Amino acid sequence: MNPHHHLDASTVVSYAAGALAVEIAVVAATHLETCGHCRARVQDAERIGGQLVEHQQPALPSAGRLADLRASMLEQLEAPMPATAPPAPRSAPYEDDDRLPAPLHPYFGPSYRALKWRWMAPGVHCIRATGTKSGTLLMLKIGPGRSMPVHSHGGTELTQILRGAYHDALGHFAPGDVADLDSDVEHQPVTVPGIACICVSALDAPLRFPGWLARRLQPLFKL
Template structure:
């Protein structure tokens, strides 16, 4: 698999530093399972960050605190990298038609067949993850040839395509691609004909809908 849409540089740096919200980090790790390009960028960011820490010249009073901070950062990086390393050891994801990417297992299970979809709108089903913290982590299944409402973002939206595909003003997004969006983006995803599009999304703020009907329904959908 050779993704064409990658993590934004700011997301790469934040992931390497362990600074992403949990929900966003889960989707980023899902992308990293399939994307050697972004794994290389994360590795480079970790290397540069380590050099900056090493170059600090703390006073004696701050030395212990800096050492604890560095140990904490390295521990968080190891935790974030563990699901990706485990997946790589077993082989590339998406080759097994029924296996969900490894970073999603604690929140959605291991198998597509075991997913318990809930109706959200005509042609649209979703599953909300449990066990997350402040943001929203959900999996969406959108029927082939469906148009989603035009919307913008109150904050970050990170979406990884697992199956199927969609297109919008930003391009064509297929399995392995990630849409790394911020509050400046307004778009309308349209799924391609043939098969449903399944994706996993993290939101750290509610969506913004310019259409009155979508705004009316937003409290019901909790997006």
């Protein structure tokens, strides 16, 4: 598996620092299961962070100093690196017809076949994880050739493709790809023909829908 869409640098830095909301971290960990490129970037962020901390005073840094450290990590992480061979992928969890990626097991169980989908809209089913506190974590199964409503985001949306695929203005997203989106992005995912698209998404704020019908239905779907 060779993903073409990766975690944003700010997400990588926050993941390495343990600063992501639990729901976002679960989806990021799911992406890291099969993406050697992003695993290497997390390792770089951890190394850079360790080096920066070593050069600071022994006292705990202030909030402003923490922001400076994070900005410095981002700057170094985004700097061009010498070309090297990408890390070998780990065992690909998506190749097993029935096994969900390990980071999802505490929330959805280990098996695709055991998932209990709930109807959400024509051609769309979902499972909402329980016990989450700071945001929303859910799995979506969207039938082939379906268009989702146009929407933007009140905060962060992190979506990992598990099966099937979709396309939008940002490109084509297939198994292993992650969509790391913020409040500046407005898009309309359209699933490709063939098989249903299954993905896991984390939100730290409600979606924003320009269409009146989607806005009216939003409280029902709790998105």
